[in-house]
Amino acid sequence: MPDSLFFPRLSHHGGAGGVTGSCHRLQISDDRALLVDCGLFQGQDADHVDGFEQLKVTFPVDDVLALVVTHVHIDHIGRLPYLLAAGYHGPIICSVPSSRLLPLVIEDALKIGFTRDRALIERFLAEVEGHLVALDYREWHTLVDDDRHRVRVRLQRAGHILGSCYVEVDTLDRESGERHRTLFSGDLGAPYAPLLPAPNPPWGCDTLVLESTYGDRCHEDRRHRRARLKAAIDRALANGGTVVIPAFSIGRTQELLYEMETLIHQAGSRRSRELEIIVDSPLAARFTAVYRELRPWWDAEAHARLRAGRHPLSFENLYTVDSHEEHERTVEYLAESHRPRW
Ligand SMILES: [Zn+2]
Incomplete structure (x- = not known):
């Protein structure tokens, strides 16, 4: 043979x-x-x-x-x-x-x-x-x-x-x-x-x-995930708290930022515009910057938002932490101030 x-x-x-x-x-x-x-x-x-x-x-x-x-x-x-x-x-x-x-x-x-x-x-x-x-x-x-x-x-x-x-x-x-x-x-x-x-x-x-990392699990759909995110943001707005989300630097962080921009845009209220969002990871911050540059590969929905004058991934209240010193200053700031933030 x-x-x-x-x-x-x-x-x-x-x-x-x-x-x-x-x-x-x-x-x-x-x-x-x-x-x-x-x-x-x-x-x-x-x-x-x-x-x-x-x-x-x-x-x-x-x-x-x-x-x-x-x-x-x-x-x-x-x-x-x-x-x-x-x-x-x-x-x-x-x-x-x-x-x-x-x-x-x-x-x-x-x-x-x-x-x-x-x-x-x-x-x-x-x-x-x-x-x-x-x-x-x-x-x-x-x-x-x-x-x-x-x-x-x-x-x-x-x-x-x-x-x-x-x-x-x-x-x-x-x-x-x-x-x-x-x-x-x-x-x-x-x-x-x-x-x-x-x-x-x-x-x-x-x-x-075929890779099947989550092959044994059923994922929640996007609408339910967004509703849970909204409930957490609303609580932070109500009690001046901080929500901490551990997230993978690549992909997951940018998805979360995109969904947060959606919620802030939909709420349209002054308070939610005041919500500070802090990305506390230099790698995630660098990735987010490159994700922004790669907009030709975004989907039609994200492009429609750009055409409507919105800025998914680079909205006003987004702060990124680039170094360990900045991280320490941020933690101090979080402890002292009582503004809602992510
Ligand atoms: Zn992967």
């Missing part, structure tokens, strides 16, 4: 048996492979593995044609520095918005896990940026087309965070004439998420690699 019948073949180096550390390898032939995501293990997935051991890249990298990144959450790209350290120098393929957001995440990961040496960080980021290949959604990109294979990838909107995608990989084995479409879901969002156009469902595939 010819070897080619066993290809393409999948192996998982994270994101299987747990929900973080996503890293999938599609073996196209003995000497050609494709990598989808290279994330960090977090939470429970990281607990049972010894520190550096889990970060080591234990698979070969010299046969990897490309790394495709579904989105820039750390559990999908956090092992990128280790991949480069292991000798990977191929393209890092992602969507256009992800190509803008990815260096920020990697910079943060380097500062936390590796070094605070600015020159070293700059050098590393320049290296990463040199490898980035930004693709438009829905456009096929050919990775290899020779007498052995044709391998193409296409990114489709996944509705999870700005720039997120699921990945379709088409492989054609020229010797056997066999075609195969493999689809990697990455993290998928629900329709009607704030700011994001709804995901495009795929037409079909031969093999589906």
